[in-house]
Every structure is written in C-alpha cells, then in structure tokens.
Amino acid sequence: MTEVPRTDMRGKVIVCTGAASGIGRSTAEIAAQRGAAVVVADLNEAGGKETVNGIEAAGGAASFIRTDVTQEEDVRRMVEHTVETFGGLHGAFNNAGLPPTSKPLHKLELAEWQRSIEINLTGVFLCMKYEIEVMLEGGGGSIVNTSSAAGLRGNIGFTEYIAAKHGVIGITRAAAVEYGPEKIRVNTLVPGAVRTPMLQAGADLDLNVFSREKYPLARIGEPSELGEAVAWLLSDAASYVTGVYLPVDGGTTAT
Numbered sequence: 599m600t601e602v603p604r605t606d607m608r609g610k611v612i613v614c615t616g617a618a619s620g621i622g623r624s625t626a627e628i629a630a631q632r633g634a635a636v637v638v639a640d641l642n643e644a645g646g647k648e649t650v651n652g653i654e655a656a657g658g659a660a661s662f663i664r665t666d667v668t669q670e671e672d673v674r675r676m677v678e679h680t681v682e683t684f685g686g687l688h689g690a691f692n693n694a695g696l697p698p699t700s701k702p703l704h705k706l707e708l709a710e711w712q713r714s715i716e717i718n719l720t721g722v723f724l725c726m727k728y729e730i731e732v733m734l735e736g737g738g739g740s741i742v743n744t745s746s747a748a749g750l751r752g753n754i755g756f757t758e759y760i761a762a763k764h765g766v767i768g769i770t771r772a773a774a775v776e777y778g779p780e781k782i783r784v785n786t787l788v789p790g791a792v793r794t795p796m797l798q799a800g801a802d803l804d805l806n807v808f809s810r811e812k813y814p815l816a817r818i819g820e821p822s823e824l825g826e827a828v829a830w831l832l833s834d835a836a837s838y839v840t841g842v843y844l845p846v847d848g849g850t851t852a853t
C-alpha cells in the first residue's frame with residue numbers, strides 16, 4: 599500500500615501574512631502546533647508579537663517581522679528574514695487583506711479601488727514572487743493565497759474587493775500551472791463569513807444569525823476551522839493538490 603503523507607509539519611518553515619489576528623493568527627498557531635517554525639508577518643506589530651508569544655508559550659517556534667505586503671522591499675525582507683532565521687522556506691500563507699468599502703461602484707473613489715487592489719491582489723503577487731524564488735532553490739514548496747466567497751460571485755458594495763479576490767484565484771491558477779513541474783503547489787483558500795476583527799468591523803451584521811438559506815451550516819465560521827484547512831494544504835498530506843480553490847464557508851458558495 600502507498601504510504602500517505604501526514605499533516606505533520608515538523609521540519610517545515612512557514613511564513614504567514616496577516617498573522618497578527620484572525621485567520622492568519624489561527625493558521626500560524628496550528629502550523630506551529632504541528633511542528634512548523636512560523637514567521638508571523640503583519641503591519642500590526644503588537645498583534646504580531648502577541649501571536650509569536652502565544653506560539654512560544656505553547657512550546658512552538660515563531661518569529662515576527664513587520665511587513666507591509668504592498669511594499670516590495672518589505673516583502674523581500676520578510677522572505678530573507680524567514681530563510682535567515684529558520685534556514686529555509688517550505689510553505690507560505692499569503693493572507694493579509696483589507697475589507698470591502700461597502701460603497702456602490704459609482705460612489706467608489708479611485709484611491710479606494712487602488713488601495714484594495716494593492717493590498718488584496720498586488721500584495722499576494724509580491725509575496726509569491728519572492729517566496730517562489732526561494733522555493734525554486736529549495737526544490738519545492740506549498741503556497742496558499744486567501745481569496746473570499748467574493749472571489750467567486752457578485753455582491754452589493756464589494757466592487758473593488760471582488761475584483762481583487764477574483765484576481766487572487768486567477769494568479770493562483772497561473773502560478774500552479776507555471777510551477778507545478780518544480781514541485782511548488784499553489785492553492786486558494788475561499789473563506790465564507792469568519793469570526794474575525796475584519797468581519798466584526800462590518801457594522802450591521804448579527805454574528806449569531808445566519809440564515810440556513812444562505813449558510814447551510816447556519817452559523818459563522820471560527821478562524822481555527824479555516825486554519826485547519828490551510829495547514830492541510832500546506833502539508834505533505836495535500837501532495838497531489840494544486841491549482842484549486844477550497845471553500846471553507848459553511849456551504850454558502852453552494853447556494
């Protein structure tokens with residue numbers, strides 16, 4: 599019988615962006631629990647250091663680097679820091695993001711459009727650019743980029759976010775096709791509604807009321823439920839999975 603690789607992440611070095619809170623923090627914690635050394639990258643220094651402290655207190659290995667994913671030099675340094683601190687780069691979770699403006703298209707300012715594209719799409723491109731360079735030298739790796747249910751369909755007041763998140767699925771597929779032969783797997787996470795500061799910032803949403811028509815599991819998702827799926831995609835257990843988007847969304851994109 600073929601031996602099936604496990605979700606064990608011992609010996610792996612993983613970088614997570616947007617890991618000062620929410621889905622990124624949870625993924626960093628789960629990867630560290632599975633034995634990975636984790637670099638926590640975020641604009642938010644206090645939150646990022648809190649993530650690292652939590653991982654270290656639980657006996658894991660982690661390091662924080664302040665990173666603005668829209669700044670090429672920051673991203674280059676993030677990858678360099680990862681290799682210098684932990685000796686390589688095997689996995690990356692490109693997850694930092696900015697919520698939608700909730701404005702109708704005709705009220706959206708050009709600067710708001712550009713900011714969303716810059717963080718939610720260009721940030722993912724820059725991260726992949728520098729991560730893939732190192733993974734090519736190291737003989738392979740696994741990358742997970744965060745999109746959204748809004749990366750698959752329309753929604754009112756989400757124009758700039760929808761454009762960026764559709765783009766994430768596109769560049770993920772492009773990279774999966776381009777680097778498959780080099781043993782670099784690239785996949786997209788599609789979260790539904792998840793209990794994080796980003797969602798809680800969205801004003802009038804009652805986080806306890808989820809209609810079964812729109813959310814078949816009739817509840818909000820918890821960050822750890824997303825982190826679990828990302829850890830699997832980053833691990834060797836997902837060794838034959840590339841170029842896919844994985845909805846972890848309580849069934850909302852099935853409706």
Ligand SMILES: NC(=O)c1ccc[n+]([C@@H]2O[C@H](COP(=O)([O-])OP(=O)(O)OC[C@H]3O[C@@H](n4cnc5c(N)ncnc54)[C@H](O)[C@@H]3O)[C@@H](O)[C@H]2O)c1
Nearest residue numbers: 616618619620621641666667694695746789791792794796
């Ligand atoms: N929470 C949801 O319901 C939901 C749904 C769909 C998609 N998502 C996506 O999931 C990802 C994570 O979001 P979350 O819900 O955990 O939110 P969050 O607000 O908890 O985390 C986002 C993190 O990204 C960081 N960040 C923002 N801009 C950055 C930049 N330029 N450089 C580096 N870091 C930056 C923030 O400081 C923050 O720590 C985002 O890409 C978001 O679009 C979330």
